[in-house]
Amino acid sequence: MFLKTLWLTFCQLTTALLAVFFIVASLKPHWIKNIDKLLFPSTQVDFNARDNSNDVEKQRYTEVQPLSQRNFRLAAHLAMPTVVHVFTSQNNLRAPKHPFLSDPFLKRFFGKDFELFYPGLKEKNSLGSGVIVSENGHIITNNHVIDKADMIEVALADGRKERAEIIGTDPETDLAVLKINANKMQIIKFGETKSLYVGDPVLAIGNPFGVGQTATQGIVSALGRNELNINTFENFIQTDAAINPGNSGGALVDIQGKLVGINTAIYSQTGSSVGIGFAIPVDLVKQVFSNIATYGRVKRGYLGVQPTDIDRRIAEKLDLNFSEGTYIKKLLAKGPGAKGGLLPGDIVLRVNNTEVKNTQKFLLVVSNLSPGSKATITVLRNGEEKLLQVTVGERPKT
Known part of the structure; x- marks a missing residue:
């Protein structure tokens, strides 16, 4: 009997406490807004990387929430104002000719200048995005976004719209740099x-x-x-x-x-x-x-060679038991590579201290070299490794 009474008392007390909790949560939620901090302590966000922050913003972005969600909220808050919309238009594009324009009867009725009534010219519009990277108004976007555009307009995150000019393009990486004349722009911070x-x-x-x-x-x-x-x-x-x-x-x-x-x-x-x-x-x-x-353009390293990946045929020909590296198929006469001692049939293993795993890696590493600099090329020739000192040229514009 005693245990039954004790149990009933416990149940009634628990029910009363829960009722009080729900009433307070409904009518005075600010009384218990910090209780989750006591129960679920979390790591605070480091705001050293963000300029011009204030206590109100910090409180907004450090509210208790799952860590990943909080970080994404902060990332969006910092980065979204630096991303712009890029609108382009291209004029004087000729639309497909309508078959009626070739109709002899209509030509005879309207005269020889009939096609002037339907010139077939249209405007092509496209859209993309860009990122503000400097306080001077430089914006990075894709080259294919602004390629052949007659007019480029940029819409900032705050609603402002500005005409943009092209500073330079690099089709080989599909990047372009634009510039606008505007002030009070937030710029993105570069990672690594x-x-x-x-x-x-x-x-x-x-x-x-x-x-x-x-x-x-x-x-x-x-x-x-x-x-x-x-x-x-x-x-x-x-x-x-x-x-x-x-x-x-x-x-x-x-x-x-x-x-x-x-x-x-x-x-x-x-x-x-x-x-x-x-x-x-x-x-x-x-x-x-x-x-x-x-x-105003991109300067890239250049050796004047025609490389190719090492396939089974090349491996068997040279008695190789590996496929890493790149095979020099041809060289430009009097090019930087030829002047530095590279020969057809060489297998490039390293450029300076960077391993060359395939032709794509070789092209990327060479392109990152500064024209006029010296590069140490490690090649495999007749079964022996050789070190060659090559003066890097500048890649010609394609």
């Missing part, structure tokens, strides 16, 4: 490619389908993707963050809101995202931007 690992969370920010600025969440699916036949120089970051038409030229950012890539392409049979997107890594972006901002 070497800090990225497969599995890291990222946000893709852009203007998909023209619906407006959008952030999509994903992870780094792979690094160093090449041989996709998209650009001449390929070293893509692969991500499953949704990238759709209109996202081209937009930002791929890490959880600190720092730029790690420029969204460029997707693999899709429908034209929409299927979870396989590609971004140009930030280290390559910085190199291209620096060259264009300084010289």
